[in-house]
Amino acid sequence: MITKASSKTPGNLPELISYSPSGRPSLTRRVEDRLKCALILGYLKPGDKLVTKNIADAMKMSVTPVRESLIRLSASSALALTPSHAFFVPIITSEQFNEYMRMRRLIEPELAEKAVLKMDANGFEECLSLCQKLRSAYERRDV
Numbered sequence: 001m002i003t004k005a006s007s008k009t010p011g012n013l014p015e016l017i018s019y020s021p022s023g024r025p026s027l028t029r030r031v032e033d034r035l036k037c038a039l040i041l042g043y044l045k046p047g048d049k050l051v052t053k054n055i056a057d058a059m060k061m062s063v064t065p066v067r068e069s070l071i072r073l074s075a076s077s078a079l080a081l082t083p084s085h086a087f088f089v090p091i092i093t094s095e096q097f098n099e100y101m102r103m104r105r106l107i108e109p110e111l112a113e114k115a116v117l118k119m120d121a122n123g124f125e126e127c128l129s130l131c132q133k134l135r136s137a138y139e140r141r142d143v
Contacts, residue, residue, distance in 0.1 A: 027061060028065040028068040028072070030065075031065050031066050031069040032069035032072055034059075035073060035078075046089050046090065046092065047088060047089060047091050049086060049088045050070060050087040050088060050089070052067050052070060055070075074087060115127075
């Protein structure tokens, strides 16, 4: 289970596992996955500056895989890069947010349908339980 980290140290982020063809993720991929997790969970907030050396120190590794992962995340627009080569979490406008939500409404129903058709009974029950928890959280305005 992935839980939100309570400390502001990137080294304390939940460890995600991603596999490379050899079965072991590269250091760059491990850093990238941990930073993605931090973004998704709200651990990193819009406007937060990411300092390569601080992340490398927290993860007890050299700056090279950290820098490579930050570059990859900025190439996919998950992070922004300033002219002085500083990385930060982008601040999105309400128009951008609305556009992202519009795109999700277009693609997610079809993806959900395809996923449900491939589920066994246990998977379907688990999915139904998660949907009910999400709806309950939404009704409490706890999302």
